[in-house]
Amino acid sequence: MKMVVAIIRHEKLQEVQDVLDECGVSGVTVTEVKGCGAQRGYTEKYRGAAVHISLRPRLKIEAVMRSEIVNTVVDKMAVAARTGEVGDGKIFILPVEDAVRIRTGEHGAETVQHAERAMWGH
């Protein structure tokens, strides 16, 4: 299995969730993060003082899935999350050695996929 870690813009969450759902990924974990990169932040004013803020709000999406589907999923995710402007974010692929469904104690890849679509957010 692989864990796909994607840093995306807030407004792209639903699109990315839809991609993962279509591909049969069992779930998604979302974290609010701040990030900087090529897009370097911006200057603010506070009581007249210019302040440089390097980090901007992003969402981190973590989804574990079967290795077979990871490439397809990642490419679809990249498309879904794209605006074309600097700051769109990155996707990283990490190896996962095992997964457990807490509710049942089952191990293995079938814990991270589901059959029918969940239609998250619809």
Added chain:
Amino acid sequence: MKMVVAIIRHEKLQEVQDVLDECGVSGVTVTEVKGCGAQRGYTEKYRGAAVHISLRPRLKIEAVMRSEIVNTVVDKMAVAARTGEVGDGKIFILPVEDAVRIRTGEHGAETVQHAERAMWGH
């Protein structure tokens, strides 16, 4: 070493911390996350409009530990975090190549274990 990533319910934190402590894991990092999975969220009303919320609050537990103990720990964690209802969460095991204790600069597995129990939260 392995990094155990567990998505659990808020109310299970103490139990999970206790398991890790017993097993001699040196520490835990906790993140507030939102997630969706088999358990698909729920409908809310806002000024009469039905709103479908796909993500629900969870805690993400990250603990790095020696590879030897990981299976035991994971199974114990799964038990500790279980309610049996959909939404209990998942545990993922990721490989870790090295760990460093910032305070001392030491590397290696001994940085992620401790001898006496810490009794976190007691």
Added chain:
Amino acid sequence: MKMVVAIIRHEKLQEVQDVLDECGVSGVTVTEVKGCGAQRGYTEKYRGAAVHISLRPRLKIEAVMRSEIVNTVVDKMAVAARTGEVGDGKIFILPVEDAVRIRTGEHGAETVQHAERAMWGH
């Protein structure tokens, strides 16, 4: 590529960002987390009742970089984030199989490095 996961004190963020920037890492993702470890928390009072809080606020830094530079970077980060007091945190190194720049769809290591310094926060 490797993902460097560092748990640091809030006040060390800028220093760590500077290290990563110098080393040509393309970006950083920062998450607010809570942690416990050797440093076990502390006791508070609420309306007279002593309360033991095991977790304390920390920042989690995630930066993906080329494998070649990871050791240098990690050592520099450890120095930058050090106060010498218990609670300085940990750095973990995880393998990354691929990275994608969402904006362009490019894959590979060059997506996680940049040429000129970004001067984040300056």
Added chain:
Amino acid sequence: MYRPTHDLKKISVASGIALLSALVPVAAFADDTTATSAAGIAADTVWVIVAACFVMFMQAGFAMLEVGFSRMKNVGTVVAKVITNLSVSSIAYWGVGFGLAFGAGGAFAFIGGSGFFPTFSPGSTMDLPAIAASTVPAAGKWFFEFVFCAVSLAIVWGTMLERTKFIVYILFGIPFAAFIYPLISHQLFGGGYLMATLGSQDFAGSTVVHLTGATAGLAGLLLLGARIGKYEKGRANAIPGHNMPLAQLGVLILWFGWFGFNPGSTLNATNLHFADVVVVTNLAAAGGAVAALVTVYLITKTMDVGMIGNGAIAALVAITAPSGYVEPWAGIVIGMVAGVIVVVGVLALDKILDDPVGALPAHGLAGIWGTLSCGLFTTPALAKFNGVGQGGLFYTGSFHQLGAQAIAVTASFVTVFVLSYGLFWIIKKTVGLRVSAREEMEGLDISEHGMWGYPESFMPVPGGVYRPADTPTVNAHASHEPVSTSQGVASA
């Protein structure tokens, strides 16, 4: 709480008078009556000033209500707007508005014509025909009428939150306070045709203040459009505000302020009518909150927190016009109907109009209902007492007063809508009404004001310290996102 002393005094006063029926020098009386009326005038003035202060405090209520119904990225601009509007309207109304609304002269049936840039000295008076009967000095009358103008202006913006350029508040606020509001105010408070000739009743401004504000808000909304993301594929999305406790604190502050708003409109304390108005106002608000709770629960099976507050506000708006004309039981009925109206109104309008706080139903529909309700519930005795119009349908069986009310509503709505639409249209064509899409996504606080309203909720290191930029300007890349403030207002 028995107070014998008090009784004793009254008895001895009586006896004193008895004794007097003998033979006395005038001086004593002249002097005494001076003193007497001085005390009466003082009591009237204290009440009207205190009431006006309560009404001024309603600005805090509107601020909290709007903050609560906005998203966290758009809260600083709300409070900045409230303070700025209160300020520009103070000056505009002092210079021009008050004279147009109440000053003698002018084409009086249409508009007042004196008392611009007034100066006051202790106890000084002005020629204000319609409110001459009040013993309150001119300064007190000015302040009382001004705070009403400020409330009306505050109402305008509820429909336009989270996407309006800051400069718009100023460009619209000044002419609104100087001319648009005074025009309506003159008609129903200041002795204009509707009040003096037609006998339309609007005790404290369901139409003058609330409908006027909501109508301007409607005009602005039509030209401004909905927030990004509100309507997708022909469906209305929900954009929840971020803070119900502050929003409902706002409701409670408004409820409190309304005890200045309605009872203060007597411009008098000595005739004691204001005490009745207090009771009617409170009972109506109560009826509105209860009715809204029941209605929203029946329709949606949930007890929407915001709706309960909207119900109270709508009822207060509705009772504003009849508060000096009706009996307690009628107050409850009027309030309850308003509570139902606001819930149904919010649910219905939300599908087509993006009105974040529900100002159109709460101030518009409820304002119309309240004004009309005088035509139903006004008691002949109170119509006579107030010297405006006559009793309502349920007492007199006559539709006359209802007609007068309908005309007042229609005339006011049309006038305000036309003027406001025109004014917003000009602003739109010149400086523009709306921030850029990028600024709207980033939030108005950062894009228009250079800093979030809740910095620690957005900044990377909560509680941290921020180093000044090495370069005062934003670097190339960043210009993609968020638009720097200078651009944000460049078009202004």
Added chain:
Amino acid sequence: MYRPTHDLKKISVASGIALLSALVPVAAFADDTTATSAAGIAADTVWVIVAACFVMFMQAGFAMLEVGFSRMKNVGTVVAKVITNLSVSSIAYWGVGFGLAFGAGGAFAFIGGSGFFPTFSPGSTMDLPAIAASTVPAAGKWFFEFVFCAVSLAIVWGTMLERTKFIVYILFGIPFAAFIYPLISHQLFGGGYLMATLGSQDFAGSTVVHLTGATAGLAGLLLLGARIGKYEKGRANAIPGHNMPLAQLGVLILWFGWFGFNPGSTLNATNLHFADVVVVTNLAAAGGAVAALVTVYLITKTMDVGMIGNGAIAALVAITAPSGYVEPWAGIVIGMVAGVIVVVGVLALDKILDDPVGALPAHGLAGIWGTLSCGLFTTPALAKFNGVGQGGLFYTGSFHQLGAQAIAVTASFVTVFVLSYGLFWIIKKTVGLRVSAREEMEGLDISEHGMWGYPESFMPVPGGVYRPADTPTVNAHASHEPVSTSQGVASA
């Protein structure tokens, strides 16, 4: 706002004086003394109405206090409750409560019996024996007494936060405002046995308002039980509220409101006693905050923010009964003792009773202390001035007044406890008092009201937009968690 009546008066005053230059007809005096007392009555009424408005504003204080001491998942329900309770009690007290508390007739020593569903007209009076001496018109008296009832009801819920079904607030609130509160109010404010015959002193309601509210809260708490997680393995866990700034804003609003609460209870301005009450009230609050700070620091070695506020509140509660009867120095002493009582009380009770805001010590224990303190500190002069009871132990050396106070406290406590326990018991057996465990875990805002009070603190994408559900209902899986609103109230 034209006021012919007023003009007429002025004209007749003028003419009265004119006539006088001759040889004076009584009419003139009648007129003049009317004017004279008209001013005095106006001053009394302005004060009482303003004071009542301050007391009404205390609702905002309670709302912020409870919000601050609740967790973020339970704040919307708090403000919804405050507005709803204020509303239902308005109507219930207007219809029934006031008549039972103050109306002439009935078995008067036990309960009043007239003045139900009252109607008011300018200056109109009612037959209210116990407060007949006040010149304030009936409408003013009604409103003043009503806001006290609303405060008492607000106090009830402090003990029951974060787990009570919303419907319970309504089902209990109506009979409380219509009957339970009026019963006690009649005894100590309305001319009942305790006040008229026994001479028990309760100037502004330490017992009538505060102890009554806290006692009902105790009854409810006993039937409701503690919040999930409060007590584990026989130990009390801490469940911190989420917002000290709002909680203490609440305290400051309450402190402000108390300047209406106690001084307004003179129902009079012309005798100037209200000014003394202001001073005594302020000094007591000061003493309470200081004493609480010192006490909590000595016991716990920490300067608990909430406790400082509790100290001020407890002192204000304690001084409520004696405020019109004691001297400034005594006010400080009474307040300080209350400050100590509340700290010790909170620390002790927290081990056995889950009272999130500390209402039992602050309103219950302090209310008892305050009522009893009249028996110690009341000056004979003020007892005489107020015409109720006599001087306290420290002045008279007699335990008589202390006895009268103890009886009043006991009688009130027993009566309220029995009635409230019975009422809550019936509610528990029928619709139930408490939400399900799952709803309690999820929070009342989402489970009872369908939306969080702080949506952005819980929703996935802060500041985001939410698409309407394709299916109006919750899907099967979700029913595990959080119970949808319809179920949430199904049992109601």
Added chain:
Amino acid sequence: MYRPTHDLKKISVASGIALLSALVPVAAFADDTTATSAAGIAADTVWVIVAACFVMFMQAGFAMLEVGFSRMKNVGTVVAKVITNLSVSSIAYWGVGFGLAFGAGGAFAFIGGSGFFPTFSPGSTMDLPAIAASTVPAAGKWFFEFVFCAVSLAIVWGTMLERTKFIVYILFGIPFAAFIYPLISHQLFGGGYLMATLGSQDFAGSTVVHLTGATAGLAGLLLLGARIGKYEKGRANAIPGHNMPLAQLGVLILWFGWFGFNPGSTLNATNLHFADVVVVTNLAAAGGAVAALVTVYLITKTMDVGMIGNGAIAALVAITAPSGYVEPWAGIVIGMVAGVIVVVGVLALDKILDDPVGALPAHGLAGIWGTLSCGLFTTPALAKFNGVGQGGLFYTGSFHQLGAQAIAVTASFVTVFVLSYGLFWIIKKTVGLRVSAREEMEGLDISEHGMWGYPESFMPVPGGVYRPADTPTVNAHASHEPVSTSQGVASA
């Protein structure tokens, strides 16, 4: 605040009565005129008490303002401080301060000397030469003057937020309320040399209240130093507060409270002057907010939310001294200048002095400007009416009054600075002014008060439950970080 007019009226009443003692039984008139003036006195007293309550409510305004401009880790201590200071100053001012400020006797040109630990009874008076003309009973005068003292003390701390030891608030607050403030208050309100002999005008306290508070704050700041991280490599970092909505709610509460602050300083209602003061005050605030908005936008190209509020506050501070002496147009000018001053002042001072809320420019610079402005804008008529000093430069062409104002400002500044610096110096050398660096980093709420002001923003499981510690004390490791409360105050 001397009111000759009022005296005159009373004299004529008296004479009227004198005349009457011829043909008529005195009892009747004595009684009747009593009744008459009773109403006037009641009106005066109601106004002054209500105004004082508005001023007391300003404490909530300062609390919210400071909370909003603090970081989330330092908010609980702010509200605890406000309540504690209000409390200790109540007692200190009652015991000592009031007598020194207003009591007859003493070296009166320098300080008052009677009326310590006063006791009041209905309508009782005290020998307070400077405010004897006011008919308000002593209790009302005490309360009104006290709330001014409390405002002045509240202003002190704005400069010292986020790093001051809690104990310091108490150790400085008591002598400030007992002696430092009364000293200045006596000079300009209480009949001291500056007012009585020199004729310096300060209607409601631009110097007495605001400059005094800000000067003490400056002294404290100089000894306390900047917050950690504020200045690095000779550059000033920004340390944004966390909550603009609450900060601006504070501004609106203060604006509201100022309608008690300035107009209440007439200590009179019957002469109706207070109504004029209301208008001037409001227009000045409006001018200040507008001017600040324009200024900050021109300088920084951003519409800083906080600056708009600072502008309103600075204008209110500035108009405080002249509010009873100038005409509306002048009020606008004075306010606008203050709005410019505060923006330029904040931008300039921030580079060298770490003043989180901008108290030095808003209360200090604006207070100086306001006091001096009397020397420019006071109208001869109002100088005469108030019986203090004479007309300003623009009316009289004479620099005399300007000189008197300059002397008042200088004398007050020097006196307060020297006394406050000395007092803070002693505190610094004994218990210390400042928490440890670690405590400052951790935040004052957790380190001084044992719990965060926003627990859920810091605790691991928002909305969770916290188990009591097995061991009451902190374990060895933890002592590294955050310093436990006991240590936090150990040095105290």
